Amino acid sequence: MSSPETQPMGGTPYAVVVGLEVHVQLKTNTKLFCRCPTTFGQPPNTQTCPVCLGLPGSLPVMNRHAFELSMKTALALNCTIPYFTKWDRKNYFYPDLPKGYQTSQFDLPMSEHGHLNIFSENDEFADKQIRILRAHLEEDAGKSMHDEAAGVADSRIDLNRTGTPLLEIVSEPDMRSAAEAKAYLQELRLILLYLGVSDCNMQEGSLRCDANVNLHIDTPAGTIATPIVEIKNMNSFRAVQRGIEFEVGRQYTLWQKDKQVLGDMPKQTRGWDEGAQVTRAQREKEESSDYRYFPCPDLVPVVVTDEEIQAMQQQIGTLPASLRKQLLDDHQLTAHTSAVIVNQGLGFADYFLALATAIDDSRLAGNWMQGEVLRILNEQEQTIQQFKLSAAELGELLKFIQSGDLDNSKAKDVFAVMIESGQSAADVMAELGIEKVDSSQLEELCQRLVDNNPKIVADVQSGNPKAVGALIGQARKENSNVDPGQVRQICLALIEKL
Amino acid sequence: MALTRDDVEKVSLLARLQLTDDELNSMTEHLSQIIQYVHQLDEINTDDVAPLAHTLDITNVLADDVVADCLSREAALQNAPQRDEECFRVPAVL
Structure with missing residues (x-):
């Protein structure tokens, strides 16, 4: 498949390369590793326990239903389910992450190598298949709110959301335009809704989308790739499309100036600013190894059998x-x-x-x-x-x-x-007094109208079929139940025969 | 591969630990010793040993999706160095 290229006015042609990371909150009653409820919008810090607060000595226990919903989703996305999967600690320091690590999956995710098909309703692009690299099950972080109160420079932390099950679905960089990315996200959301595994409410954050974007630019020295940028904070389908479109333009303009290519700088994270309709630089992304992943000793692996996979396949609907x-x-x-x-x-x-x-x-x-x-x-x-x-x-x-x-x-x-x-x-x-006017009654009425309105008939005969509308009006006045379409048809036929 | 002072500095930054010069020096020494100790494992031939994901030989410890009691907000916040009526308070997060 050749990549559609954009040829800027007087510029160098380039192709857009987009991959999406989608986080989906799974519709469970309780969190991934403890039995606190996952209800949205509760008063701050009323849905926590020692496990999701990360208190010493607490032990996580995997939510069976969360694993089942993940498996169902992965199968619907044509992923393979490895027989053996485990969880790892992704270490980073942030106040909304009380343990100091996110329990996630690193080298042995619960599913991989799927795909979904996208199409354009208005022929913006040809039907195509987008590959899915992996989908893995991890926990959500809490919420930090910056306190704007005068002179107070604190952030406030609400840990209600901490530990909510998330399925992270990572696509391959197979999308070649913002429109394709939007179509992928829409189709994915529809599948998730049909499966009933998530509410998929982008405003409430139960469906979140980050986009990895760069350009492949044709130069005399060969094709070069611009540094990859991850766009965050896109809270609607429109934001996803606009954010990617903006980033494409920004990267092209920047490349013309600085000629920086992939590898010249670490991967950058930029946030979508909905008000200003621009992306803005955020922190430099830590290299993958900086997360210092290692297997979580508190959680034992999960083993899946062929029978369980087949049984789940039956439930997809x-x-x-x-x-x-x-x-x-x-x-x-x-x-x-x-x-x-x-x-x-x-x-x-x-x-x-x-x-x-x-x-x-x-x-x-x-x-x-x-x-x-x-x-x-x-x-x-x-x-x-x-x-x-x-x-x-x-x-x-x-x-x-x-x-x-x-x-x-x-x-x-x-x-x-x-x-x-x-x-x-x-x-x-x-x-309402509506009853069918039987056909002989209707014929009779039409005949009478044609007989009594020679002027209108002459008008129709002289090539103005619209004039028959006046007959329809009279017919409806006599009997509100007549079907105007039928009256038109019968009257025109009668006039024809004259 | 020996652990350098730069490595320790980097790791302390990732963990948001502010170490003095003396602490960095002693940490480098202590961590190096720990890593050297673990490196003894290199002497064992593991060619025929399958990777181990967990030391316990059990799998599939799963719980039913049934809500249990949470802590009260007061209990959840009681150990926080800084808090208000509803939330933990931390230095500004940007």
Whole structure:
């Protein structure tokens, strides 16, 4: 695969190289090594114990569920699960890390060598596979807050989050643009949500993304690589895209000036400043060996059997990619509609499948899901689980469209009342006095209108089919239940025959 | 490979320990002795010995994901050299 290159105006062509490190908080009740709860937003320092405070003599015990969720995720990301895995201490000094080390995984991670596929909805890039180097299970640190109070130069430390299980998913540097990086992160998040292993809330920090970015620049002396920069603090998908785009421009401009290449300086960490839309230099990254990793003597290794891996594989369930394929191939939905449905999550997709089965029409079901249903959910800030109508109830309404008793616009009126009152489609229609106008009645009405309006008929005949709209208006005045589309069709046919 | 004073200085910085010149000198000597002692292991042929991840011959010590009691905030903060009503306080972190 050749790398798409950017050719700056009058400049040297270059390729963008991006790898992402994503930290996911796993949805467990308790922390990774102790049984303190992991609830977000509790008052500071009310969810700690001797283990997560790092008090001498305390001993960690691995959370079984955290390991299972990690394994499930790793398998869904096509990783291999080694039979043997262990934990190591990553030593660094920081006040939000009370033990003086983070318990993480170094040389024997619990999973490695996976991949996920990304695609662009608006053809910004070709479909491609992004390799995943590894996913390993580690603990989160606490939170430090700088106290801005006048003259006080202290930081305040809250250790509620300390020890929360994190899965760190490290991609290979396979992305060649900010758009690809964003697509990778979106697809990864969707997979995690389908698996139900994390809330993936970027604002609350349960999904965090760091990007490693550099450029490969074509020079007369061969391709050179600029020094790698790790961007942190990107708290939204947009921030990820903007941060990488900014960094690409910055590195190119800097290289033109200083000609520094990879290896000339240690890896740099820069933070994304959302307000200023720039990256800013942070501390120089300590070399890997400075973390002085060594096996954690307090935790014994975990051994996994083939049977356990197979059993977990069974629990994975539907994933976004297979669902997308099912909606496109089996249900013949457009790429757009299937993307809308898949992106809304598994619950929404299940609702669609139930609705499509109930009315035996995927297209109609898909249109209603991405139109009216989604509109109401957004308006009422609800999830599909909170939606007032069951798929069967909504199906009853759509069947009236299929049978011709309702046109689409009338059906929307009925739908609105159903949402409001919780009544069935049939009851609402009875209440609103909506009933099907039978075809002989309709023919008769149209014939009468054509007979009584020679001027309009002449207008249509002289090549202005839009004039028939006046007949439709009259028809609706006589009988509000007529389907305007049908009236148009019948009237035009009658005029044709004249 | 002998441990140098520079090595000790670097490690003390990583651990945020401020050592005097005298302390650096004596630390270098003491740490060197410890490392020399461990280096005796080099004399053993380990070609046929598999790497050991843990000294205990047990695996898979796992606990169920069930919440247990936490410490009260007061208990959690009681040993802190500096604190306020809610938090530990430390010199400014940038």
